[in-house]
Amino acid sequence: MTKELIKGNEAVVKGALLAGCKTFFGYPITPASEIAHAAAKFFPILGRTFLQGESEVASINMCYGAASTGVRAMTASSGPGISLKQEGISYAAGSELPIVIIYIMRGGPGLGNIAPEQGDYNQVVKGGGHGNYKTMVLAPNCAQEMCDLTIHAFDVADKYRNPVYVFTDGFIGQMMEPVEFPKARELNIKKDWALLGNRETRDNLVNSIYLDPHELEDHEIHLQEKYREMEENEVMFEEYKLDDAELVTMGFGIVSRILKTTVDKARKKGMKVGLLRPITLFPFPKKQIKDVAEKAKSFLVVELNNGQMVEDVKASIFYSKPVHFYGRMGGVVPSVNELLDKLEEIY
Amino acid sequence: MPRMEVFIDHCKGCELCVDVCPAGVIEMVEEINKLGYHPAKYKGEGCTGCGFCFYACPEPDAITVYKKED
Amino acid sequence: MAKDILEKPKGFHDVYFYKPGDDKENTHYCPGCGHGTAHKLIAEALEDFGVADRTIMISPVGCSVFVYYYFATGNIQAAHGRAPAVGTGLKRANPDSIVISYQGDGDLGAIGGNNILQAANRGENITVFFINNAIYGMTGGQMAPTTLLGQKTMTTPYGRSIQNEGYPIKICELLASLESPTYLERVAITDTKHIMKARLAIRKAIKTQIDNKGFSLVEILSPCPTGWRMTPVDAKKWITEKMMDYFKLGVFKDLTKERKPYSPPKMNLNLDEVEEKLGLKEKPPTFPSTMSDIKEQYRNPRIKVAGFGGQGVLMLGNLLAETGMLHDYNVSWLPSYGPEMRGGTANCQVHIDEGQIGSPVVTDSTVLVAMNKPSLDKFEPDVVPGGLILYNTSMIDRKPERTDVEAIPVPATEMADEIGSLRVANMIMIGAYLQKTGILTKDSIFAALDIAIKHKQFIPMNRQAIEAGIEHVKNMD
Ligand SMILES: Cc1ncc(C[n+]2csc(CCOP(=O)(O)OP(=O)(O)O)c2C)c(N)n1
Ligand code: SF4
Ligand code: SF4
Numbered sequence: 001m002t003k004e005l006i007k008g009n010e011a012v013v014k015g016a017l018l019a020g021c022k023t024f025f026g027y028p029i030t031p032a033s034e035i036a037h038a039a040a041k042f043f044p045i046l047g048r049t050f051l052q053g054e055s056e057v058a059s060i061n062m063c064y065g066a067a068s069t070g071v072r073a074m075t076a077s078s079g080p081g082i083s084l085k086q087e088g089i090s091y092a093a094g095s096e097l098p099i100v101i102i103y104i105m106r107g108g109p110g111l112g113n114i115a116p117e118q119g120d121y122n123q124v125v126k127g128g129g130h131g132n133y134k135t136m137v138l139a140p141n142c143a144q145e146m147c148d149l150t151i152h153a154f155d156v157a158d159k160y161r162n163p164v165y166v167f168t169d170g171f172i173g174q175m176m177e178p179v180e181f182p183k184a185r186e187l188n189i190k191k192d193w194a195l196l197g198n199r200e201t202r203d204n205l206v207n208s209i210y211l212d213p214h215e216l217e218d219h220e221i222h223l224q225e226k227y228r229e230m231e232e233n234e235v236m237f238e239e240y241k242l243d244d245a246e247l248v249t250m251g252f253g254i255v256s257r258i259l260k261t262t263v264d265k266a267r268k269k270g271m272k273v274g275l276l277r278p279i280t281l282f283p284f285p286k287k288q289i290k291d292v293a294e295k296a297k298s299f300l301v302v303e304l305n306n307g308q309m310v311e312d313v314k315a316s317i318f319y320s321k322p323v324h325f326y327g328r329m330g331g332v333v334p335s336v337n338e339l340l341d342k343l344e345e346i347y
Numbered sequence: 348m349p350r351m352e353v354f355i356d357h358c359k360g361c362e363l364c365v366d367v368c369p370a371g372v373i374e375m376v377e378e379i380n381k382l383g384y385h386p387a388k389y390k391g392e393g394c395t396g397c398g399f400c401f402y403a404c405p406e407p408d409a410i411t412v413y414k415k416e417d
Numbered sequence: 418m419a420k421d422i423l424e425k426p427k428g429f430h431d432v433y434f435y436k437p438g439d440d441k442e443n444t445h446y447c448p449g450c451g452h453g454t455a456h457k458l459i460a461e462a463l464e465d466f467g468v469a470d471r472t473i474m475i476s477p478v479g480c481s482v483f484v485y486y487y488f489a490t491g492n493i494q495a496a497h498g499r500a501p502a503v504g505t506g507l508k509r510a511n512p513d514s515i516v517i518s519y520q521g522d523g524d525l526g527a528i529g530g531n532n533i534l535q536a537a538n539r540g541e542n543i544t545v546f547f548i549n550n551a552i553y554g555m556t557g558g559q560m561a562p563t564t565l566l567g568q569k570t571m572t573t574p575y576g577r578s579i580q581n582e583g584y585p586i587k588i589c590e591l592l593a594s595l596e597s598p599t600y601l602e603r604v605a606i607t608d609t610k611h612i613m614k615a616r617l618a619i620r621k622a623i624k625t626q627i628d629n630k631g632f633s634l635v636e637i638l639s640p641c642p643t644g645w646r647m648t649p650v651d652a653k654k655w656i657t658e659k660m661m662d663y664f665k666l667g668v669f670k671d672l673t674k675e676r677k678p679y680s681p682p683k684m685n686l687n688l689d690e691v692e693e694k695l696g697l698k699e700k701p702p703t704f705p706s707t708m709s710d711i712k713e714q715y716r717n718p719r720i721k722v723a724g725f726g727g728q729g730v731l732m733l734g735n736l737l738a739e740t741g742m743l744h745d746y747n748v749s750w751l752p753s754y755g756p757e758m759r760g761g762t763a764n765c766q767v768h769i770d771e772g773q774i775g776s777p778v779v780t781d782s783t784v785l786v787a788m789n790k791p792s793l794d795k796f797e798p799d800v801v802p803g804g805l806i807l808y809n810t811s812m813i814d815r816k817p818e819r820t821d822v823e824a825i826p827v828p829a830t831e832m833a834d835e836i837g838s839l840r841v842a843n844m845i846m847i848g849a850y851l852q853k854t855g856i857l858t859k860d861s862i863f864a865a866l867d868i869a870i871k872h873k874q875f876i877p878m879n880r881q882a883i884e885a886g887i888e889h890v891k892n893m894d
Contacts, residue, residue, distance in 0.1 A: 003742060004697070005748065017691065017695060018692075018695070046694055051505070054531055054532065057499065061496065061499040062503070064499075065493070065495075065503035065504060069511045087499075171751065171777070175750065177749050181692075184692050197491060205491075205492045205493070205494075206493040215437070257778075258775070258778065259775075264775065359449070363650065367609050405452070406453055412424075414421050
């Protein structure tokens with residue numbers, strides 16, 4: 001198939017449709033609205049459902065309903081909207097429903113601004129809603145991955161019966177890059193737990209209540225097992241010039257792109273620097289970081305926030321090596337030269 | 348002859364059937380059922396098969412009304 | 418339907434296997450609770466219409482959270498108040514199912530107020546049974562939005578007051594003010610006459626959905642003897658005397674005759690058609706690489722385009738990237754993003770590169786296209802030594818101050834005006850850029866134009882502007 005120059009936010013929608021997504025429920029919010037715009041354009045002409053809900057609370061619950069009928073369902077939003085969705089996401093995790101949530105971050109607590117920040121790492125990686133649950137978090141850094149990881153998100157959501165985030169910043173959503181779209185796929189996934197509105201599935205129940213403490217504990221142990229399986233099987237990451245790296249830089253989303261250029265420039269100056277980019281934020285590439293730490297002397301984690309992923313990096317190597325942090329907030333994006341200065345300072 | 352029947356261990360003793368029965372042929376009894384209530388009971392005759400008690404009773408399985416008895 | 422035997426309807430499970438504990442035959446409801454009666458009427462209707470298999474019941478949060486224990490239907494449990502949204506998702510995903518949302522007054526009238534309002538207003542083809550018992554039963558008897566004035570609850574220990582809590586909310590009246598709902602009725606579970614009316618309303622509401630006629634809701638005034646601290650018999654009297662006085666019974670809306678049945682069209686596209694509709698079947702032309710033929714300083718450019726919103730700045734960048742892609746280069750296009758977006762200025766950043774593109778951000782640009790003076794002022798210092806500046810002399814009354822860069826003046830706005838539209842100033846600049854650098858060709862730009870411009874009638878004028886830009890630079894040489 002040929003390439004198309006397309007915004008990440010639109011690549012998400014085409015990817016979702018190629019992956020057989022049947023329903024999109026959204027609510028406008030910058031910088032995720034373009035996803036809703038593209039969905040509104042393409043879902044109906046394929047005979048699929050696009051509906052603008054009355055709120056993010058409603059749209060995640062519409063996904064909850066749609067996903068329970070066995071069809072692929074998705075929504076998209078940004079910080080303030082994702083905060084509202086947390087109740088529904090917790091319910092979906094408890095009821096084991098596959099839902100794909102596209103999260104295009106914006107800046108700040110409260111209304112903040114619409115510039116690209118990464119302050120929502122802890123929200124999605126550590127839970128966000130109530131209870132002992134986890135969601136898988138995929139962090140694309142280019143338009144191609146916006147498409148590919150959206151498709152992957154549907155697959156792993158179904159595989160584990162769990163909500164999955166595609167999680168990135170406004171830059172990656174807004175940016176246009178060439179994307180090679182894969183072929184449309186026929187879905188033959190059997191969901192014998194779904195509510196199909198027929199006699200065969202009449203006794204099925206989609207539910208997160210377990211009144212009996214032992215039953216609930218069993219259910220939650222089952223959930224934790226799924227999360228462990230994800231940690232075993234689903235870790236994704238990218239390595240760049242790590243072979244002889246003494247200083248390992250880390251970042252996700254737009255930061256990883258800036259770091260790549262920074263690494264190239266630093267190498268020209270003779271510094272042995274590499275980049276380890278987590279593509280899955282949960283499951284986090286703990287083992288890979290630990291492996292890299294055997295050879296590396298130190299780490300530099302760069303985030304557009306107050307230092308969130310950096311804590312996971314430190315924990316991954318059991319605090320055995322220095323882990324430096326460089327963060328900008330408010331939507332200020334560091335330049336390559338700025339990061340180069342930081343590298344020189346700690347190298 | 349129509350008749351009604353209360354399944355004793357499904358009755359919660361709310362007395363709504365007694366209240367609505369136009370013929371006054373249902374009564375509450377002294378004994379205590381498995382659920383811990385004084386259940387209702389058909390007096391044994393006079394049921395007209397109107398079904399009022401069936402629709403008043405909140406318990407799905409507590410009352411059956413046979414409109415025409417074999 | 419005349420039946421000889423009135424017994425547990427088949428809409429219920431024989432044995433409540435989802436109910437935990439030993440007792441799988443009785444409901445969890447208190448003696449005399451209206452929920453049980455309402456359940457019976459619904460289960461009977463599902464049996465009589467023969468739709469239990471197709472039905473999906475939504476259990477709310479409230480005393481009826483365990484609706485799923487009882488109904489021999491598909492079952493789903495929803496978050497507090499969200500059942501209408503969940504029902505919307507269920508019905509949209511599977512329009513052949515019968516979706517029933519069963520909700521209490523706290524669930525529907527308070528926390529889920531907007532969800533019911535909006536589902537009703539969309540005319541969702543679902544059925545809602547709304548149990549109005551003027552109290553929160555499950556959490557121990559707190560005030561509901563429907564609690565009567567003066568009524569004492571755990572959170573209105575001195576009685577509900579107009580000043581502190583306002584009047585009880587009348588859901589049927591509220592929803593009746595909307596155009597979309599098809600059928601709205603308020604009934605009561607009290608004496609036999611009213612129970613039989615409730616029975617008919619419940620049946621009619623379900624039938625409305627079976628007939629695909631849209632949104633139906635039945636509000637059921639329903640006793641909560643426990644919450645009200647009354648005997649079941651007194652609770653029914655209280656409904657008759659107090660609740661029915663404020664919540665008038667009756668049909669608030671009935672368009673079941675007028676409404677035409679509607680079910681969404683079904684479309685079964687094959688995979689080819691899906692790709693076709695997504696525009697993925699088109700094969701754009703390709704063009705050979707130019708990099709080795711052009712001057713060193715023009716290779717792998719990092720371009721910044723800046724100007725007023727409306728000067729086609731984003732489109733200019735878009736077209737450069739699109740054309741670069743047709744040459745099989747790696748490209749990226751990043752719009753100015755953030756506070757500037759609405760402020761009247763716009764800029765975008767474009768990479769065209771033979772190699773991988775790391776950061777898509779352009780800080781030290783090799784090319785600056787400045788469409789107005791603020792843009793030149795702001796971005797001139799960032800251009801690398803030896804870089805290229807194209808500036809719009811129609812809007813900029815000074816030369817670039819830098820002496821270590823190439824500066825090309827282009828009266829783009831005036832030239833565009835001559836062609837007939839100020840909007841094609843951006844295309845003049847593209848023509849100038851390609852003529853100056855040779856990185857893109859006229860053919861490739863024209864091909865990209867066909868892809869990037871949605872309104873085909875504008876293509877000739879855009880082409881004309883590109884040609885004019887080319888000529889302008891040619892004449893300068
Ligand atoms: C978000 C949230 N807030 C509060 C609760 C606690 N809660 C459970 S049931 C209920 C009230 C339900 O009252 P109503 O809808 O009137 O139903 P009833 O119990 O009277 O049948 C509340 C507040 C909850 N489960 N979730
Ligand atoms: S109405 Fe039903 S539950 Fe109540 S007393 Fe009569 S039989 Fe028992
Ligand atoms: S508290 Fe009220 S509403 Fe809840 S089960 Fe008891 S009587 Fe019914």
